[in-house]
Amino acid sequence: MNELVKVVVIDGHTLVRYGLIGLVGTEPDLEVIGDSGRRAEVFGMVLSERPNVVVLDVSPPDLAGLRVARDLRHQYAELGIVLLAPEGQDDLLFSALESGVSAFVAKSAPTDEILAAIRHAAVAPTSFTATGLGPAMSRRDHSTTQTLLSPREAQVLDLLGQGLSVRDIAVALSVSISTAKTYVARLYEKLEVSNRAQAIMTALQRGLLAPKV
Known part of the structure; x- marks a missing residue:
């Protein structure tokens, strides 16, 4: 018979904490061995109870929970750490990833996702999992690309999307053809493409150009 996964629950909201205790307690392979509403108590509990x-x-x-998680990871390399957070917190999700926790779950997630995160943390404490990680990364990449494009480069991209040639872009922007070529080259470099078709396709995929209707 496999050993039970020993779980400690730390949550400042009493109802949420008791709900988690009740949820975990119904699972035959999981066992709550301690709980607290104060994050500072977790270190003593980990030391004494060995969850x-x-x-x-x-x-x-208040990101104290994230700081506690980082300290726990630093002290206990094989400890499974599951962070519960409000939904839609992309920045917090990426901070959790960088901190070395095992899983990141929204408090509003279905119970099976929360239980799956706990089980994942038990067997793969150093491997990160999070529902919605893929979409969050796409949003971050999109935002990063938008930030990287200067207003002039965004203008050039729009003109390329309209089908203008480099010569036409130079006329539209009242610059030399050489300068227009430089703008286009910089745009290609930032989009990591090598031609107009790739640039337009990438821009459409990242939401930098509106599709033609």
């Missing part, structure tokens, strides 16, 4: 997984809440603007 496999700690479930820890973190809520903006």
Whole structure:
């Protein structure tokens, strides 16, 4: 018979904490061995109870839970750490990824996702999982690309999307053909493409150009 996964629950919201305890307690392979509403108590509990997984809440603007998670990871390399946070917190998700926790789950997630995160943390504590990680990364890449494009480069992209040649772009912007070529080359470099077709396709995929209707 496999050993039970020992879980400690830390959440400052009493109802949420008791709900998690009740949820975990119904699972035959999981066992809550400690809980607290104070994050500072988690270190003593980990030291004395030796849990496999700690479930820890973190809520903006107070990111104490994230700092506690980082300290736990630094001290206990094989400890499973699950962060519970409000939904739609992309920045917090990426901070959790960088901190080395095992899983990041929205408090509004279905119960099976929360339980899956705990089980993942128990067997792969150093491997990160998070529902919605893919879409979050796409949003970050999109935002980064938009930030990288200067207003002039965004204008050049729009003109390329309209089908203008480099010569026509030079006329539209009242610059020399050489300068227009430089703008286009810089745009290609930032989009990591080598021609107009690739630039337009990439821009459409990243939402930098509106599709023609």
